[in-house]
């Protein structure tokens with residue numbers, strides 16, 4: 249790695265009328281930023297400089313950078329301001345100007361928060377999915393393999409048996425469907441059965457055939473960061489700087505996917521909360537979410553009921569983490585996240601609607617601001 253530069257938004261606003269003067273819109277979301285940290289780090293991973301730059305100053309500052317950093321900076325500056333084209337999931341169009349809720353449907357015996365509930369009864373699972381759609385979920389994320397720490401790997405045949413019939417049911421309901429899987433055979437079978445999006449917590453690393461399959465399928469893909477090898481998603485990593493290392497990692501995976509023929513408009517990125525990260529690392533990464541817009545892709549955040557919430561709330565068990573999940577969903581929206589992957593759809597959709605109402609008001613009423 250050579251010297252690298254990062255543009256991290258540090259002053260966010262709810263409208264372009266920021267008190268700091270000019271603000272730019274992040275990732276086409278209802279989120280603006282008026283001030284940025286320009287961070288440079290050397291090949292050895294050490295950050296060597298940080299400079300604050302306002303949105304208004306940015307073009308001048310970028311033009312004055314040395315050539316090696318200048319090109320990187322221009323790419324990130326364009327990435328931060330990129331408006332993402334909608335994605336098509338069958339008859340449904342998913343747009344990015346407001347946060348979209350992805351409802352989790354686990355067909356697993358051992359998921360940490362709802363394991364076993366839906367496995368044996370397709371009717372109960374289908375009713376739960378229908379309720380999530382009714383409550384306003386834009387996408388149903390169907391999983392047949394638990395990726396919680398210590399979960400046993402499932403046999404591919406079992407995973408197929410768990411998810412394919414459910415995909416057929418969801419497709420018949422007209423749902424937009426993503427499938428949370430690391431296996432190309434499961435990707436292929438579920439896409440054939442009517443699924444639309446591949447959600448791979450190994451970012452298409454678990455099986456080398458996944459890249460080719462995903463490229464050939466034309467389906468949008470969610471690439472999630474997980475440290476370590478693709479078959480041990482919870483091994484902890486030795487980061488120089490968790491935020492910048494995850495950024496570089498996602499950028500490299502995105503570029504590997506582009507090289508394999510996956511279209512840029514079909515790549516969604518996810519920092520991978522909870523996977524191999526300490527509480528401090530999860531929190532640092534979460535606070536740095538706005539930086540990830542610089543990659544120029546839609547962002548997905550999955551923190552629902554995760555352990556970091558328990559760790560901050562007297563070890564509340566998974567089913568008592570709604571308040572923390574909604575608090576983090578709101579923070580993710582403030583950071584411009586495009587997708588929220590959640591268990592509690594109706595509560596999260598309500599939070600999205602209230603958040604959206606506040607943003608609409610901020611965009612239309614400037615009468616209280618100083619001139």
Ligand code: 7PJ
Pocket residue numbers: 395396428447448449470472518520521548549550551552554589
């Ligand atoms: C995530 C996921 C996540 C994406 C899981 C759990 C563990 N996919 N699959 N992002 N987490 N894209 O739900 O707690 O954070 S499984």
